[in-house]
Amino acid sequence: MDQESPYWIDGSVPETPGTGEYPDPWKKTEIIGTRVPRVDAYERVSGTAVYPHDVSLPEMLHGAILRCPHAHATVLKIETSKAEKMPGVRAVLTGNSPGADMPWYPRRGTFYGRLFDTNCRYEGEEVAVVAAETPLQAFDALRAIEVEYEVLPFVIDDEAALEPSAPAVHEGGNVVGEPRVRERGDVETGFAEADVVVERTYRTKCEIHAPMEPHGSVARWEGNKLTIWDTTQGVFSVQEAVARAMGLPLANVRVIGHYMGGGFGSKLEVGKYTVYAALMAKMTGRPVKIFLPREDCFLATGNRPGNTMTVKIGAKNDGTLTAIDYRSLGSSGAYAYGADSSTLAAYLYTCPNLRTEDTTVYINAGKARPMRAPGFPQGAWALEQAMDELAQKLGADPVELRLKNIAGVFQTDGGIPFTSNQLAECLRKGAMEFGWSEMRARDKTGGHLRRGVGVAACFWGYAGGPPSTVIVKLYSDGSVNLNMGASDIGTGTKTWAAMIVAEELGVAVNAIQIEYADTATTQYATSSGGSKTVPSDSPAVRAAAYAVKVQLMRMAAEQLKVDVSDLEFRDLTISSRSDEEKKVAVTALEKLDRQGVVIGTGYRDPNPEDMVTFPFGAQFCEVEVNTRTGEVRLLRFLGAHDSGRVLNRLTYDNQVFGGIVMGVGLGMTEERVLDPQTGKMVNANFHDYMIPTMKDVAIEHTCVPIDIPDNEFNTTGTKGLGEPATIPTAAAIANAVCDAIGIRVTDTPLNPIQLARLIAEQQKEA
Numbered sequence: 062m063d064q065e066s067p068y069w070i071d072g073s074v075p076e077t078p079g080t081g082e083y084p085d086p087w088k089k090t091e092i093i094g095t096r097v098p099r100v101d102a103y104e105r106v107s108g109t110a111v112y113p114h115d116v117s118l119p120e121m122l123h124g125a126i127l128r129c130p131h132a133h134a135t136v137l138k139i140e141t142s143k144a145e146k147m148p149g150v151r152a153v154l155t156g157n158s159p160g161a162d163m164p165w166y167p168r169r170g171t172f173y174g175r176l177f178d179t180n181c182r183y184e185g186e187e188v189a190v191v192a193a194e195t196p197l198q199a200f201d202a203l204r205a206i207e208v209e210y211e212v213l214p215f216v217i218d219d220e221a222a223l224e225p226s227a228p229a230v231h232e233g234g235n236v237v238g239e240p241r242v243r244e245r246g247d248v249e250t251g252f253a254e255a256d257v258v259v260e261r262t263y264r265t266k267c268e269i270h271a272p273m274e275p276h277g278s279v280a281r282w283e284g285n286k287l288t289i290w291d292t293t294q295g296v297f298s299v300q301e302a303v304a305r306a307m308g309l310p311l312a313n314v315r316v317i318g319h320y321m322g323g324g325f326g327s328k329l330e331v332g333k334y335t336v337y338a339a340l341m342a343k344m345t346g347r348p349v350k351i352f353l354p355r356e357d358c359f360l361a362t363g364n365r366p367g368n369t370m371t372v373k374i375g376a377k378n379d380g381t382l383t384a385i386d387y388r389s390l391g392s393s394g395a396y397a398y399g400a401d402s403s404t405l406a407a408y409l410y411t412c413p414n415l416r417t418e419d420t421t422v423y424i425n426a427g428k429a430r431p432m433r434a435p436g437f438p439q440g441a442w443a444l445e446q447a448m449d450e451l452a453q454k455l456g457a458d459p460v461e462l463r464l465k466n467i468a469g470v471f472q473t474d475g476g477i478p479f480t481s482n483q484l485a486e487c488l489r490k491g492a493m494e495f496g497w498s499e500m501r502a503r504d505k506t507g508g509h510l511r512r513g514v515g516v517a518a519c520f521w522g523y524a525g526g527p528p529s530t531v532i533v534k535l536y537s538d539g540s541v542n543l544n545m546g547a548s549d550i551g552t553g554t555k556t557w558a559a560m561i562v563a564e565e566l567g568v569a570v571n572a573i574q575i576e577y578a579d580t581a582t583t584q585y586a587t588s589s590g591g592s593k594t595v596p597s598d599s600p601a602v603r604a605a606a607y608a609v610k611v612q613l614m615r616m617a618a619e620q621l622k623v624d625v626s627d628l629e630f631r632d633l634t635i636s637s638r639s640d641e642e643k644k645v646a647v648t649a650l651e652k653l654d655r656q657g658v659v660i661g662t663g664y665r666d667p668n669p670e671d672m673v674t675f676p677f678g679a680q681f682c683e684v685e686v687n688t689r690t691g692e693v694r695l696l697r698f699l700g701a702h703d704s705g706r707v708l709n710r711l712t713y714d715n716q717v718f719g720g721i722v723m724g725v726g727l728g729m730t731e732e733r734v735l736d737p738q739t740g741k742m743v744n745a746n747f748h749d750y751m752i753p754t755m756k757d758v759a760i761e762h763t764c765v766p767i768d769i770p771d772n773e774f775n776t777t778g779t780k781g782l783g784e785p786a787t788i789p790t791a792a793a794i795a796n797a798v799c800d801a802i803g804i805r806v807t808d809t810p811l812n813p814i815q816l817a818r819l820i821a822e823q824q825k826e827a
């Protein structure tokens with residue numbers, strides 16, 4: 062980071078005597094880097110944690126949403142009079158209701174459609190909402206609403222959407238914006254210089270986030286003030302969107318998002334249900350809760366779009382890459398979203414000649430949303446399989462080929478240095494702990510059970526930064542309150558934040574009371590997405606705790622009559638280095654006793670200029686393929702990740718394992734299936750939409766952190782982990798399957814249905 066910039070932005074602590082102006086990078090740590098169970102583990106597993114779904118207010122009504130059952134239709138007429146007379150019904154909301162006809166901005170600056178759009182562009186588009194005394198009364202009443210639709214032709218296939226004759230999802234054609242093109246050097250020259258060229262088309266299927274906790278909100282008015290309990294990754298972004306929709310000052314909208322049961326990006330943008338709940342609460346003068354049924358979550362709360370990717374790579378005989386040409390087509394669904402997948406291919410490896418082109422099309426299906434490393438797992442499926450094929454053709458080891466081409470700089474604007482890039486360490490250490498060379502050397506012939514190993518690498522293209530503000534208060538009895546606006550989306554945010562305070566102040570992790578994710582009572586933070594919560598907010602937490610420590614040191618210096626530079630702070634006791642007689646417990650500081658509390662405010666400093674920061678990673682897997690059935694068993698998975706310093710080794714491991722499990726879903730089991738006859742999703746439930754279970758995931762998971770602090774980037778030395786942990790997984794599986802049986806599987810899901818067919822074709826050819 063820019064060490065010249067003032068650390069204390071608020072000027073409340075003009076200098077920090079004795080310890081230098083900045084907290085130095087941690088050297089030896091006592092708590093940071095250890096395994097600490099989540100501070101809210103008891104609440105989560107005992108059922109005492111109050112999730113938005115658990116919020117139950119006096120006089121609360123329950124809402125239900127009527128959705129278009131067609132892939133594409135115009136609403137000609139809505140008749141709600143029968144529904145209004147149903148038992149328990151207190152209000153019915155449509156686009157014709159007062160105040161409900163409005164444009165829809167799910168995130169700041171992103172406009173799409175209207176709160177109720179009479180042109181329903183996908184199965185699941187909202188048509189009407191009912192509020193009733195009980196949830197079942199609300200759902201019953203939906204069936205009494207009579208809607209006259211004009212059913213329209215639809216398009217649900219990305220390539221078909223490009224045809225001039227395709228039904229138009231929006232006026233002006235089905236291409237979303239302009240195709241995004243990136244060029245450096247000259248690819249034609251690059252391929253002319255190549256000794257070996259590989260080219261192939263890869264496809265990933267559309268995947269649904271499928272968090273366990275459905276999406277929903279509770280809304281309550283008190284006068285002209287609105288309180289919302291929301292399933293969200295960022296309370297401040299919900300506040301912004303709701304205030305805009307309701308025409309309220311931001312200060313009148315309080316959003317609380319304390320516990321959340323998984324989002325993976327699907328809870329980054331506000332849902333229409335939140336605004337419906339607010340509108341109906343206003344209409345009825347009663348609190349309104351709306352939670353989506355599971356099927357609605359599958360249809361209407363986002364997805365990872367499928368991509369079709371053609372990648373061509375050229376290399377010299379020694380493995381040096383000479384050119385990459387990458388083309389991607391993806392679908393945004395019914396409303397605009399950029400379904401790009403090329404970024405990984407553009408920057409992971411050194412390559413002087415590059416061309417990428419991303420095209421996104423509208424189709425008549427649910428809108429995509431960011432999903433855990435948007436675009437990157439798809440890009441890895443293509444790029445990292447192409448690198449594997451290149452290694453085969455060159456007769457090179459796939460790990461060695463990657464090591465040879467590691468990017469020394471971020472290849473844009475003539476090359477920007479990374480604050481850190483430990484991809485080589487990820488590959489080397491990962492390979493060593495996995496036993497890569499021994500596994501590769503094994504005899505793979507004979508029998509119908511064939512084992513193989515695969516590797517894939519990644520970076521993740523986001524790292525976070527300011528703004529973030531955190532307040533730490535230390536009371537006269539030595540207990541501590543930590544106040545931060547960030548959401549804990551299940552990843553352990555509260556726990557590492559408490560660990561940082563504990564590390565700085567020597568208090569017990571569980572003695573820290575934490576206020577978080579409430580727009581009315583906690584400090585502003587950006588949403589928990591992009592794997593940026595740790596690198597964005599942890600330096601602010603550390604700065605706040607440090608500001609407390611500095612004030613306590615000064616009080617001690619005064620009381621002990623020694624110079625502050627002679628003091629050291631340890632376990633809530635401040636002592637002189639030169640005179641061991643001179644020491645004072647924090648709770649015995651006279652000034653603290655009079656003052657009652659010490660307040661430390663911490664800010665996240667700007668990122669360093671002229672440098673970029675990304676997390677890196679490499680994953681290794683071993684598979685066993687049954688060549689009679691096409692079944693693939695995952696035997697082992699190893700994730701070696703460079704995410705800077707490890708704060709909590711327990712939740713670090715969990716992120717890596719969770720990312721791998723999710724990548725197994727993309728690679729092997731998950732697929733949104735749209736019926737070509739009707740355009741409707743046929744597997745909008747947990748029975749037919751197969752997220753990986755214990756029987757699908759690897760038998761053994763290993764996490765190998767490359768625990769090297771990135772002290773250039775921020776004062777905790779951290780980078781993100783949640784998203785990189787899922788990027789290389791699917792590609793590593795496909796590469797392992799190819800190693801086992803010599804079949805390159807270009808399309809997800811790599812399941813027995815597909816693999817048995819490919820094996821049969823292979824045997825026919827032989």
Ligand code: MOS
Pocket residue numbers: 294324325326327329431432433434435589590591592
């Ligand atoms: Mo993530 S897709 O930024 O929650």
